[in-house]
Structure formats: C-alpha cells, structure tokens
Amino acid sequence: MIVNVIVLSALVLAGIYVAIWATRKEFRDRVEAPKQEFQHQVSSFDARFVDGNTSLGREGENK
Amino acid sequence: MSQPVSSTGEQVAVTTDSPVDSQLVFAHSIAALLTVLIAVVFGILISLQFFLPDVTGSWLSMAWGRMRYAHTQGIMIGWLGNAFLAYLYHAVPVLAGRPVTSARLGRWLFGLWNFIVVLPGWILVLAGISQPIEWAEFPPVVDIFVIIALVMAAIQFIPPFFAKGLEELYVSSWYIIGALVFTLLAYPMGNIVPELVPGAESAAFTGLWIHDAVGLFVTPLALAILYFVIPAATGRPVFSHFLSMLGFWGLFFLYPLNGTHHYVFSVIPMSAQLGAIAASALLGVIVIIVVTNLLLSARGARWLLGDTALRFAVMSTIFYLIVSVQGALQAQMSLNRVVHFSDWVIGHSHLAMLGFATFAGIAGIIHAWQRIEWVRYNAAALNWSFWMLTAGVSIMFIDLTLAGLVESRLWLSGAPWMESVVQAKPYWLGRTLSAIPVTAGFLLLFYGLLTGPKGAGIKAARESANKGIAMSQASDNSYTTKAPAFALRMTYRVSATAAVVFFCLSVFMLGVLPGRALDNQISAMSPDHVFGLTESELRGRAIYAREGCAYCHTQQIRYTDADISRFGAPTLAWEGQFDTPHMWGTRRVGPDLSRSSGTRSEDWQYAHLFAPRSVVPWSVMPSYAAFFDGAANRPRQEARDLLAYLETLGRARELAWPEGDAKSLSLYTDDKWAQMSLSAQVLNAHKGKAEARTDLPAITATENLDTGMALWQHYCAGCHGADGSGNGPAAAWLEPLPADLSQNTYSMEHLVNILWQGIPGTAMPAWRELSGPQLTDLAAVVRGFKVPEPEVAFTQAQLTLGETVYNANCVQCHGMNGDGQGFAAGELIVAPSDFTGQRPGIGASISVLQNGVAGTSMAPWTDRLTGNEILAVTHYLRQFFGESP
Numbered sequence: 001m002i003v004n005v006i007v008l009s010a011l012v013l014a015g016i017y018v019a020i021w022a023t024r025k026e027f028r029d030r031v032e033a034p035k036q037e038f039q040h041q042v043s044s045f046d047a048r049f050v051d052g053n054t055s056l057g058r059e060g061e062n063k
Numbered sequence: 064m065s066q067p068v069s070s071t072g073e074q075v076a077v078t079t080d081s082p083v084d085s086q087l088v089f090a091h092s093i094a095a096l097l098t099v100l101i102a103v104v105f106g107i108l109i110s111l112q113f114f115l116p117d118v119t120g121s122w123l124s125m126a127w128g129r130m131r132y133a134h135t136q137g138i139m140i141g142w143l144g145n146a147f148l149a150y151l152y153h154a155v156p157v158l159a160g161r162p163v164t165s166a167r168l169g170r171w172l173f174g175l176w177n178f179i180v181v182l183p184g185w186i187l188v189l190a191g192i193s194q195p196i197e198w199a200e201f202p203p204v205v206d207i208f209v210i211i212a213l214v215m216a217a218i219q220f221i222p223p224f225f226a227k228g229l230e231e232l233y234v235s236s237w238y239i240i241g242a243l244v245f246t247l248l249a250y251p252m253g254n255i256v257p258e259l260v261p262g263a264e265s266a267a268f269t270g271l272w273i274h275d276a277v278g279l280f281v282t283p284l285a286l287a288i289l290y291f292v293i294p295a296a297t298g299r300p301v302f303s304h305f306l307s308m309l310g311f312w313g314l315f316f317l318y319p320l321n322g323t324h325h326y327v328f329s330v331i332p333m334s335a336q337l338g339a340i341a342a343s344a345l346l347g348v349i350v351i352i353v354v355t356n357l358l359l360s361a362r363g364a365r366w367l368l369g370d371t372a373l374r375f376a377v378m379s380t381i382f383y384l385i386v387s388v389q390g391a392l393q394a395q396m397s398l399n400r401v402v403h404f405s406d407w408v409i410g411h412s413h414l415a416m417l418g419f420a421t422f423a424g425i426a427g428i429i430h431a432w433q434r435i436e437w438v439r440y441n442a443a444a445l446n447w448s449f450w451m452l453t454a455g456v457s458i459m460f461i462d463l464t465l466a467g468l469v470e471s472r473l474w475l476s477g478a479p480w481m482e483s484v485v486q487a488k489p490y491w492l493g494r495t496l497s498a499i500p501v502t503a504g505f506l507l508l509f510y511g512l513l514t515g516p517k518g519a520g521i522k523a524a525r526e527s528a529n530k531g532i533a534m535s536q537a538s539d540n541s542y543t544t545k546a547p548a549f550a551l552r553m554t555y556r557v558s559a560t561a562a563v564v565f566f567c568l569s570v571f572m573l574g575v576l577p578g579r580a581l582d583n584q585i586s587a588m589s590p591d592h593v594f595g596l597t598e599s600e601l602r603g604r605a606i607y608a609r610e611g612c613a614y615c616h617t618q619q620i621r622y623t624d625a626d627i628s629r630f631g632a633p634t635l636a637w638e639g640q641f642d643t644p645h646m647w648g649t650r651r652v653g654p655d656l657s658r659s660s661g662t663r664s665e666d667w668q669y670a671h672l673f674a675p676r677s678v679v680p681w682s683v684m685p686s687y688a689a690f691f692d693g694a695a696n697r698p699r700q701e702a703r704d705l706l707a708y709l710e711t712l713g714r715a716r717e718l719a720w721p722e723g724d725a726k727s728l729s730l731y732t733d734d735k736w737a738q739m740s741l742s743a744q745v746l747n748a749h750k751g752k753a754e755a756r757t758d759l760p761a762i763t764a765t766e767n768l769d770t771g772m773a774l775w776q777h778y779c780a781g782c783h784g785a786d787g788s789g790n791g792p793a794a795a796w797l798e799p800l801p802a803d804l805s806q807n808t809y810s811m812e813h814l815v816n817i818l819w820q821g822i823p824g825t826a827m828p829a830w831r832e833l834s835g836p837q838l839t840d841l842a843a844v845v846r847g848f849k850v851p852e853p854e855v856a857f858t859q860a861q862l863t864l865g866e867t868v869y870n871a872n873c874v875q876c877h878g879m880n881g882d883g884q885g886f887a888a889g890e891l892i893v894a895p896s897d898f899t900g901q902r903p904g905i906g907a908s909i910s911v912l913q914n915g916v917a918g919t920s921m922a923p924w925t926d927r928l929t930g931n932e933i934l935a936v937t938h939y940l941r942q943f944f945g946e947s948p
Contacts, residue, residue, distance in 0.1 A: 010316065010561055017554050021305060030551050031308065034233040035300040038158070042295045045157050048081070049434065049521040 082156035085435040087169045091149035092428045094177050096509045098141030099421075101185075103505060105134035107498045113491035113652075113683050116675070121688040124189045128611020128685075132188045132200035138416055139198060139276065140209070141181040143424055147284040148176065150427030151220050151239065153434065154291050158236045159223035172215045179208045195608035196269055196644055198276040199254040206254045213250060217243045229559075230551040234307035235287040241315055241562070242283035248566055249275035249319070256574070262639025263330050264578040266619075266647045270331075270339075271322035271573055273649075277415060278318025279566075285383075285423035286314075286353065289376050292426045293360050296373035296524070302359035306352055313349035315562040317342050319569030323577070324394035325649055327403065328621040330584075330636050333736060335577040340394050347391025354384040370524050371445045372430040378453055379422035386414040400623055401475065404651040406487065407467025414460045417501070422452070425508060432512055433520030441515030442523040444507045452504030459497035466490030475625050479832040480654045481777070485681050581636040584737070588727040589637035590719045596641055596711060603708025606701055608646060610687070615652035618645075618712065622739050630655045632724070632743035633736075638716050653684060658713035658747040667826035668706050670695040670793040677793035678781045678826075695796035713747060720746045759819050760835030762811055768847070771840030778830060779841070787848030797826045799893065799918035805848045806907035810945055813900025814842035824893035825918070852904055857938045865939025868932045873940070876920065881943030893919040902944035908937040 020027050109130045111118050119125035152169065156162050163169065184201035187193065192202045201209070221243055224236055232240075253272020257265040294301045301307055320342035323335045357380045366377040389411055392398050402408065429445065432438060466487050473483040596604060607613070620626045622633045634657055639645055663671070670677055673695035675684040690702035698706070716723075724741045731737040776785070784791040787804035794801050815838045821829030833841065869877075876891065878884040881898035888895050896903075903911070912933045915923040924933065 010565070013557060013561065014312075017558075020550065020554075027550060028305065030230060032304045034231055035294070035304040035307075037231065038233040038235070038291075039294060039298070039300050041157055041160065043298075045083075046295075046434070046521075046524075049436075 082160070082162045083153050083431075083434070084156075084163065084166055084169060085153075085437070087152040087166075087173060088149050088431045088435060089438060090173055091145045091152065092432060092512065094173070095142050095145035095149060095424070095428065096505070096512070098137055098145060098177075098181060099505055100502075100509070102134055102137030102142055103498065103502055105130045105137060107495065107502070109134060110491065110495040110498060112685060113495075114488050116683045116685055119685075121686055123191065123610075123687075123689045126610055126685055126687075128609070128614060129189050129191065129193070131611050131614055132193050133185050135198060136184055136188065136200050137181070139281070140176075140184070140201070143281060143284075143416070143420055144176060144181075146421075146424030146428055147288075148172070148216070150284070150288050150291075150424070150431060151216075153431030154235060154287065154427070155220045155223055155239065158233055158239075158291075159227065161223050161226065164219045164222050168215060168219050172212060172219060175208060175212045175215065180205055180212060191609045193609060194254075194258065194644065195611065195613050195646055196254065196257050197273050197614075197649060199257075199269075199272060203255065203258065206250070209254075210247070210250060213243070213247045217247060228552060229555040232555075233290075234301070234304060234311055235290045237308070237311050238283040238287035238290065241311070242280055242287070245275070245279040245283075245315065245319075245562075245566060248563075249279050252570060252574075257644040259643070260578060261641060261643040262645050263581045263634075263636045263647075264574075265639075265643060265645035266326055266329070267323060267331050267335070267577045267581075268574050269645065269647075270325040271319065271569060273325050274322045275319055278314070278321065281416070281420045282314065282318070285379065285420045286311075288423045288427035288430075289357055289380055289383075292372050292376040292430045293357060293380075295430065296370045296376070297361060297364040297366075299360065299364075302356050302362075306356040310349055310353035310356065312558050312562065313352070314346070316565045317346040317349060319566045320573065321346060321394070322569065323573045324399075326619075326647070327394065327396060327399045328623050328626075329619055329647070330581070330622075330634055330736070330740075332577045332580045335573050338572060340396065343391050343394035347388055350384065350387035350391075354380055354387075371442065371449060372426045372433065372524075374449050375422045375426035375429065378449070379419050379426060382414055382418035382422060382456070386411060386419055389414070400625075401471045402467050403621075404617060404649065405467035405470040405474070406463045406490065407471065408650065410460045410463030410467060413463065414456065418456045418460065421456075425452075428512075429520075433524050435520070436518055438520070439513060439515045439517050440520035440523060441511040441513075442519065444511030444514065448504045448507035448511055450504075451500040451507060455497050455499070455501030455504055459494055459501070462490050462493040462497060466494070474629070474651075477625075477628060480629075481679065481681050484652070484683060488683075584635070584731075585637040585640050587730050588635060588723075588737075589640060590715070590723050593637070593640070593715050594711075594718075597707070599704045599707045600711050601708075602701075603704035603706065604646075606690075606705045607708055612656075613646035613648040614650060615648075615684075616654065616656045617648035617651050618642075618655065618657050619647040620655055620657050622736050626655070627739075627743055627748070629748060631658050631748040632716070632746050633740040635716070635727075635737070635740055638713075653682075654749075656709065656712050658717075658749055660710050660712050660714040660717060662747070662749045663828060664824070664826045665706065666696065666797045667828070668709065669698050669702060670796045670826070672702055672705065673698075673796065674792065676781070677791065677796075680777060680781050695793070696798070717746060756820070756829075756831075759816060760833075760838055762815055762842075763836045763839045766843035767836075767840045768843055770837070771842075771844035774833070774837055774841045775844050778833075782826065787845060793826075797918075799825055799916050801826070803907065804845050805850045806904040808849055808902040808904075808944065809842075809846055810900045811839070811842050811846070813897065814845050815839065816900070818842065822893065824891075850904075852906070855905060855938075857935075861935045861938055862942075864932065865935035865937070868928060868936040869939050872924070872927070873936065877940070881940055891920045895921075898940050898943035899945050902941050903937075905937055908940070909933060912937065 021031060108119060108125065109127055112127050119127075119130075123129070152163065180201070184205045187202050187205065188200060193200050194202055199206070221240055224232060224240060227236075249272065252268065253275055256268045257272070260268065290301060290307060321339050323331055323339035324343050327336050327340065329336070358377070361373070361377050361380075364373065366373050393402055393407070393411065425448075433440065469486050469490065470483045473486060618634070618639075620630045620633045627633060638657070639647075667678060669691070671679065671682075671684070672687045673691050674686055674688065675682040677695075687702070687705075690705065691698050724746075728738065728741040731741065780791055782791045782793050782797060782801040783789055783804060784794065784801075789801045789803035791801060817827070818830050818833065818838050818841060821827050830838070874885055875887045876883070876885040876895040877898065878888065878895075883895040883897035885895065911921065912924045912928065915921050928936070
C-alpha cells in the first residue's frame with residue numbers, strides 16, 4: 001500500500017512537472033538557463049588561457 | 064600552497080586567481096593512472112589463469128580469487144575513485160564559481176583514499192583478509208575508512224554549491240551532489256548489512272549494492288563528466304537541460320530499484336524480482352533519453368577528429384547506450400534464463416567499468432589536465448591511447464559476449480560441464496589478448512600526460528576548435544533570471560526528497576520486505592533441528608570465502624529447467640540460514656556446489672584441490688597445493704577444513720528429504736516457485752553422485768575408438784593413466800588405487816555399468832553425463848588396454864582345490880557365482896569385485912591375494928593360504944567370467 005502511494009505520488013508530481021514545462025514558456029526558459037550559465041562559466045575559466053593570461057606566458061611554450 | 068616544480072627542476076608559477084586546486088587534480092590523476100595499471104596487471108594475471116591455471120604457482124597471495132578481489136576493487140576505488148576526484152577538483156570550482164571547501168581537507172582525503180583505503184585494501188585482500196561480497200571485497204576495517212572518506216568528500220565538494228539556488232544548478236552539479244549523497248547512503252548498506260543477515264536475505268542486499276555501486280557512484284560521476292566535457296569541448300550548450308534533468312531524476316529514482324535483477328529465478332520473492340525487472344526496463348528508456356541528449360549535444364562536432372577529451376566522452380556515451388540497453392534486456396526473464404552466470408555478464412560489466420566509466424574518467428582527467436598550466440601534454444600519445452583503448456574494450460566485449468553465448472548454449476543443452484570450459488578457452492585467450500591494446504592504451508595515456516610541451520593541452524584544445532569545434536568561448540547570456548525560479552526550486556526540492564524516499568523504498572522493497580518473506584519461509588519450511596556448522600566447517604567456510612571460490616562456483620540452484628535437470632531441486636531459503644554472508648555467486652566457471660556433499664570421495668576431493676588437472680584434465684581451477692604437505696594424500700588442516708565445509712553443502716536438505724519437502728509442499732500449495740523446488744524429482748542431480756540407478760544407457764552396436772580415446776583422455780587418464788595401467792598423475796593420492804585396466808578382461812556390459820554407476824567408496828564417480836554411444840566407445844577403449852597373456856593350462860585337481868578355497872574364504876563377499884553379491888557384500892563400503900563381468904589376469908590376481916587392496920576390505924591372504932592354494936583359486940575364479948576371453 002505505502003509503496004503504491006509513493007510510486008503514484010511520484011508519477012503525479014512528474015506529470016505536473018512535465019505539464020508545467022509543456023505549457024509555460026518562462027518555465028522552460030528557466031529550466032534551460034543553467035546550460036547557458038555553464039557555458040559562461042567554462043568560457044570564463046578558459047578565457048584565462050585564450051588570452052594568454054597566465055604566468056606561463058603564451059600557451060604551448062615549454063618554459 | 065607551495066609552488067609546483069617542473070620536471071626540469073624549474074620553479075613554475077601558477078596563476079593565483081584560479082579557483083581550481085591543480086595540485087590535487089594532478090595528484091589524483093597520477094594516483095588514478097598508477098592504480099589502474101596495477102589493477103590491469105591483476106586483471107591480466109587472473110585472465111591468464113583461465114588457460115594457464117598454474118601460471119602463478121601455488122603462492123596463495125597470487126591465487127585467482129584474491130587477485131580477482133584486488134582487480135575489481137582496484138578498478139572501482141583505486142582507478143575510478145581517483146579519476147573522479149581529479150575531475151571534481153577541477154569541475155566543482157568551475158560549476159560553483161568558488162573553490163572547494165578546504166585545500167588541507169583535500170590533502171587528507173588524498174592520503175586517506177590512497178594510503179588508508181586502496182593500498183592497505185589491496186595488501187589485506189592479497190593476505191587473505193577480505194569479505195566475499197561483490198564490489199565490496201575490501202574487509203570491513205577498510206570499509207570504515209571508505210565511509211570516512213566519503214563523508215570528507217561530501218564536505219569538500221557539496222558546500223560550494225550552497226550559494227547557488229537549486230534552480231541555477233547545472234546538471235553536472237546535480238550528478239555530483241547526487242553521487243556523493245547516495246553513495247554515502249548505499250555504501251554501508253551494501254558493505255555491512257550482508258555481513259549481518261544470512262543466505263537469501265544477505266543476497267538481496269548484495270544485489271542492491273552491486274547495482275548501487277554502479278548506479279549511484281560510478282554512473283552519476285561519469286555522467287557529470289560527460290555533461291561537463293561535451294558542451295565545454297564543443298563550445299555549445301547541452302541540447303536540452305530539461306532532458307538532462309529528466310534523465311537525472313529518472314536515474315536516481317530507478318537505479319536503486321534494479322538490484323534484485325542480479326538474482327532472477329532465485330528464492331528471493333518473485334514480487335521483488337519482477338519489480339527489479341520492470342525498473343530495469345524503465346531504466347533502459349531513461350538511459351536512451353540521456354544518451355540522445357548527449358549525442359545531440361555533440362552533433363556536428365566532428366568529435367572523432369577533435370579534442371581528445373571530447374572523443375573519450377562521446378565514445379563513453381556510446382558505450383553507455385550499449386551497456387544500458389544490454390542491461391535492460393538481460394534483466395528480462397527470457398534472456399536472463401539463457402545468459403546469466405556466463406561470460407556474457409563479464410562482458411557486460413567490463414563494458415560498463417572499462418568502457419563507459421573508464422572513458423568518462425579519462426575524459427574528465429584530460430579535460431582538467433589541459434587546463435593546468437605547468438603540466439606536460441602529448442596530444443599524439445593521447446590520440447593513440449584513445450584508439451588502443453577503444454579497440455581493446457570493443458574486442459574484449461565482443462569476445463566475452465560470444466563466449467557467454469557459447470557457454471549458455473552448452474549449459475542449456477545438458478552437455479557435460481567441462482564442455483563449456485573447453486569451448487570457452489579460445490575466447491578466454493581472446494580476452495587476454497584484448498588486454499594488450501588496453502594496457503598499451505593506459506600506458507600511452509600515462510605517457511601522454513607526462514611528456515610533451517608544457518601548456519600544450521590548452522593548445523591542443525584550441526587546435527580542435529580550429530577544426531570545427533568551437534572553443535568554449537561563445538557565451539550566449541540570453542537566459543533570463545526573471546522566470547519563475549520559485550516553482551522550479553520547489554520542483555527540485557520535491558524531487559530531491561523523492562529520490563531519497565525512492566532509495567529508502569528500494570532498501571525496503573528489495574531488501575527488508577523480501578527478507579521478511581524469506582524469514583517466514585524459513586520458519587515454515589526449515590526442519591526443527593538443522594545442523595549448524597562445526598568449528599572445522601566454519602574455518603573451511605572462511606577459506607572458501609577468502610579464496611573467492613564463490614566467484615566461480617555458485618551456491619544457488621535457480622528455478623529453471625536447465626538448473627533443475629543439471630543440479631537438482633532449486634535452493635530454498637532455509638538451506639542458507641547459516642550463510643552469513645551468503646556465497647551465492649553470480650558467475651559459473653565451474654559447476655554449482657549447492658549439493659556438493661557426497662558427490663566425490665574424500666581422496667578425489669583432495670587430489671582435485673591439490674592438483675585439479677590430475678583428475679579433471681581440462682579443468683581451469685587453481686591449484687591449492689599450499690593447503691597440503693607436498694602431496695594430495697597429506698592434507699594440512701586448511702585442506703581438511705575446506706573439504707569439511709564442502710561436505711556441508713546440501714547436507715541439511717538431503718537429511719530432511721523427502722519427508723521435509725513433502726511436509727512443506729502441503730504448506731505452500733499456492734506458491735508455484737516453492738512447489739517447483741519441493742516437487743523436484745531428484746534432490747541432487749549431480750552427475751558424480753554415486754547412487755545406483757537402473758536407467759543404464761543401451762550399449763550401441765558399433766564402437767568408435769577415436770571418440771572413445773578422446774573421452775578417455777578427458778575423463779579417465781588423470782587417474783588410470785594414458786595406457787590404462789592405473790598410473791595417472793592422481794593415482795598415487797587415491798586409495799584404493801585406480802584399477803590397472805591392462806591386467807583384466809572386462810565384458811562390455813560390466814564396463815558400461817561401472818561407468819554409469821561409479822564405484823561407491825572409491826574415487827570412481829558415476830559418469831552420468833555420458834550418453835550410451837559415448838559409454839560404449841569408452842568401454843571399447845578400456846577393453847583394448849588388456850595386455851595379452853598366455854593361457855596357462857591347469858588341471859582338474861587345481862580347479863577342485865580352487866573351488867574349495869573359494870567356497871571357504873571368498874564366497875561370503877564375492878558370492879557363490881562370483882558376482883560380488885555374497886551375503887557380506889552389503890556391509891562393505893567398497894563393493895567386492897564381480898568376476899562375472901571381469902576376468903582378472905593371473906598375475907594381477909596373485910598380486911591381490913598376496914598383498915590385498917588398500918582402501919578396501921580385501922586383505923592379504925598369504926597368512927592363510929599357501930602359494931598353491933592362491934594359484935588354484937586364481938584359476939578358479941576366472942571361470943565365472945560370462946564371455947569367452
């Protein structure tokens with residue numbers, strides 16, 4: 001009984017989540033936002049190398 | 064933090080504004096590579112033993128079982144653990160925008176993980192201190208430090224995410240948090256609980272852990288890497304973050320519910336099995352969503368030509384798809400019935416750990432390594448590493464999958480067990496050969512990370528960008544923060560709570576509930592008084608566990624027709640009520656041992672342990688000569704204990720049968736699975752179980768001596784010798800000695816009967832796995848061993864004397880007609896010879912009468928008979944032979 005309640009509750013919640021996602025564009029945008037932020041975080045980190053902004057100087061040099 | 068020093072001894076400056084502790088990335092990467100090389104060496108040594116079983120000699124620390132333990136724990140904890148930690152030290156600061164909790168904690172964690180867990184774990188396992196639980200072989204004392212290390216890892220890597228809102232977390236962050244939290248929950252459950260509960264209940268928890276180790280530790284961290292490396296290397300965001308999160312929650316809900324699919328067709332309640340099977344199928348669907356999302360993220364990236372980290376990541380994704388779909392399918396009863404216990408499963412686990420997880424781990428290491436300014440980077444070597452590892456893993460997976468199909472086909476056909484061993488050997492060789500590119504790949508990986516110019520990693524990544532893969536510099540900040548963060552945050556909170564609930568549910572549904580049902584079954588079915596194990600048997604059990612016997616011999620007869628016909632009645636819960644932890648096993652290289660009690664004579668068992676190939680020429684079992692004082696007939700206490708334990712397997716059920724089963728049958732009328740076991744026709748169908756049976760196969764009219772000789776070499780030469788003279792490699796250790804077949808003349812019927820029934824009380828087993836034509840061929844070969852001897856003329860007076868002597872001294876055992884049915888015969892452990900089917904040679908008879916037969920009731924007669932009387936009775940008993948010689 002308790003197992004059925006838990007599983008059904010999970011399915012209902014998952015259904016609500018998908019329904020909101022399907023009908024609300026701002027919700028979809030919000031769900032997708034972290035992937036853009038991740039790209040920003042990674043590019044910011046990599047920019048240190050792209051700009052040659054390391055204490056090693058230009059990358060690839062064997063100092 | 065002290066400044067790193069380059070390999071040339073030059074002080075190298077590090078950017079001070081980096082949130083990444085590159086020293087810890089470096090340290091864990093090197094530790095990962097060192098441990099994987101050692102674990103691979105263990106793997107190669109154990110794979111070699113499948114066709115060179117004596118390659119490591121009789122040194123117990125290098126015995127197959129111990130190295131098997133060291134291999135899998137080395138891969139999971141040593142290699143993958145370090146690889147994941149290396150990635151985390153790079154990824155968490157990037158994802159969270161702040162450093163990990165403490166650099167000092169990181170150093171303690173590194174030391175603890177490698178010098179308190181991995182290294183001592185290996186040493187203890189090789190020294191024989193371990194636990195026989197799959198993926199949990201390090202002993203409990205090491206488990207305590209693993210748990211401490213997991214707590215430290217959670218403290219190190221989770222708090223940096225606290226400053227971010229849940230709705231802002233990228234999917235890799237979720238996987239990292241999920242892996243750390245759920246591994247901390249699952250590890251104690253999987254490593255400690257099976258030590259506390261017995262038999263089937265113990266197996267239920269082991270099943271949970273086997274899947275949780277993969278599903279809650281390895282997979283989440285591997286996917287965290289894939290979701291990190293693919294978009295970072297392509298410069299494009301992941302295809303859909305919604306699908307990413309859908310996959311994340313789906314995996315964390317469903318993975319823990321898969322556990323019992325490792326024990327399908329077992330005595331664990333069918334409701335738990337079916338739940339796990341359904342969850343496995345659903346998991347396959349979720350994995351397809353995850354993989355589709357990842358592959359769409361890499362679309363158009365020309366990943367095979369580009370960044371090496373990306374290449375490893377995409378290949379890992381492909382391996383993940385294959386292994387997960389395979390896993391979902393092989394959990395289904397129709398396929399599980401066929402391939403379970405075979406090398407198919409070993410191929411599956413290698414594709415998971417060496418393919419999917421290892422490639423993800425390498426992708427994470429390379430990606431982080433490229434971004435350490437002061438390390439070297441050799442792109443060409445890493446490129447070759449990728450191709451070598453891809454080739455090696457692919458060959459190994461295909462090879463083992465084929466081996467599994469060959470084995471399972473033979474098992475289903477009812478063919479002799481050794482046939483599956485013989486036919487698998489070429490594939491086992493192929494598996495070992497596949498280790499060549501795998502080892503070369505890891506060596507090239509090591510070489511590639513330690514050679515080449517400094518800073519070349521980032522250069523290589525940029526060159527890849529020039530080939531069409533954008534360096535991760537495009538930053539489309541078009542997302543808005545005005546969207547409904549609260550709703551999403553609440554969704555994630557509810558989901559996170561639900562995931563924990565589902566984990567608890569998995570433990571309840573697949574561990575606690577089945578445990579209760581099993582307890583009830585044990586209470587109802589168990590005999591009132593079941594023998595526990597004696598001190599000697601308990602010591603033997605510890606040896607069995609220590610040497611990893613359960614990793615080649617199962618102790619569970621499944622509820623399938625193939626198992627029932629080969630081994631007997633399926634295993635009931637009460638049979639394992641003293642097995643803590645259980646030793647069910649999940650693989651059969653050798654046969655199941657659930658009913659091994661009474662299947663072989665003591666001297667045969669000792670010979671088999673001391674020198675397995677002396678009695679089973681094609682066997683791949685390791686030699687345990689270390690348990691003996693130089694010879695199989697001089698067993699030390701360890702050998703005696705081990706044999707004592709083997710003789711307990713199936714003993715309790717045999718003592719209770721058939722009355723006990725009949726009583727239980729009336730209690731469980733509505734349980735079709737219990738009925739299946741309780742109504743089995745034969746409790747112990749072991750081919751070597753020497754109980755007389757009347758279904759003697761018919762002798763065929765024609766004989767094939769070539770086939771017979773091949774069978775002879777396979778089944779008989781180990782004891783009777785190549786020429787049948789009774790001097791095989793194992794002969795000296797057996798008592799009574801194997802018969803010298805060159806001295807006697809045998810009738811065909813007599814030989815076939817002995818081959819079919821065996822000779823109770825001796826090492827001669829009943830060869831029930833041979834068909835009528837095979838028995839005929841074999842008997843024809845035996846008859847051909849007879850060395851011709853001149854017929855000696857004897858007088859009527861000698862015959863009369865012989866009759867008198869025989870009737871006075873021999874008839875009690877050998878019977879009036881010489882058929883071995885004398886009135887005392889039934890009291891003898893080894894039956895007297897039947898002279899109606901066997902005509903002894905004169906010399907052999909005289910020798911027996913003069914010396915007796917050690918190990919039987921046949922005593923020397925020289926103190927009671929004169930030489931003339933011995934000669935006379937020798938002639939007389941030859942008259943009983945039914946055929947003309």
